[in-house]
Amino acid sequence: MRSNIARQAIYNAEQQIIAYELLFRDGKCDVFPCVPSEWATQSVLSDVYTNRQDSAKHISGGLPCFVNFSHQSLIDGIAFQYPAQDLIIEVLEDCSADTALYQALLLHKSRGYKIALDDFIPTSEWLPFLDLVDIVKIDFRAQTLEQIARFVGKFRPKFHFELLAEKIETEEEYRIAKALGFDFFQGYQLSKPERVFVPNVA
Numbered sequence: 001m002r003s004n005i006a007r008q009a010i011y012n013a014e015q016q017i018i019a020y021e022l023l024f025r026d027g028k029c030d031v032f033p034c035v036p037s038e039w040a041t042q043s044v045l046s047d048v049y050t051n052r053q054d055s056a057k058h059i060s061g062g063l064p065c066f067v068n069f070s071h072q073s074l075i076d077g078i079a080f081q082y083p084a085q086d087l088i089i090e091v092l093e094d095c096s097a098d099t100a101l102y103q104a105l106l107l108h109k110s111r112g113y114k115i116a117l118d119d120f121i122p123t124s125e126w127l128p129f130l131d132l133v134d135i136v137k138i139d140f141r142a143q144t145l146e147q148i149a150r151f152v153g154k155f156r157p158k159f160h161f162e163l164l165a166e167k168i169e170t171e172e173e174y175r176i177a178k179a180l181g182f183d184f185f186q187g188y189q190l191s192k193p194e195r196v197f198v199p200n201v202a
Helices: 037-049 055-060 071-075 099-110 127-131 145-158 171-179
Strands: 002-012 017-024 065-069 087-091 114-117 135-139 162-166 194-198
Touching (some): 002 037, 002 055, 017 037, 017 055, 037 065, 037 071, 071 099, 087 099, 099 127
Parallel strands (some): 017 065, 065 087, 087 114, 114 135, 135 162
Antiparallel strands (some): 002 017, 002 194
16 A cells, blocks of 8 residues: 555535545655656546546545646646546646647647636736636635735636635634635645555556
């Protein structure tokens, strides 16, 4: 048995688990190691979907999985090897918001994949992506509550994305996120990441 994956639950407003974010881990420390993002993404996907037929069910209980994708992973279409109904593509915040990425995400959408923007901050280069994505993740540690409220008030009525509040670490933050109309919630206030053991291939 080994564990290169941690999962963190994502909840709806009724505090029901509706998905998990899968996080690459290596070694004893429960932190992301210093490895290329592409390698980490491929490792997680391989363990979940190709290591054993029952790995995905074992890890997520049949719920959708958010998996981080780098710019190059999206351009290369790595996700196309894996089932769209089980996978939510999480676009890393350090991706270049360029035409190549936009076209790659359009192609993923056309094949049935849901797309989430990770740690989203509303800069001019990222705003055109809002009409394309399904979920926008807002990091409550990266912006002030005033900035978050301003974004929600300005852009939520114009688009059809759902909002996920991440890094919710206090009851007050959770209460504010609900009051602002966030759909989903993730963070230590609700649950911490936990290692998931994936059986080795026999």
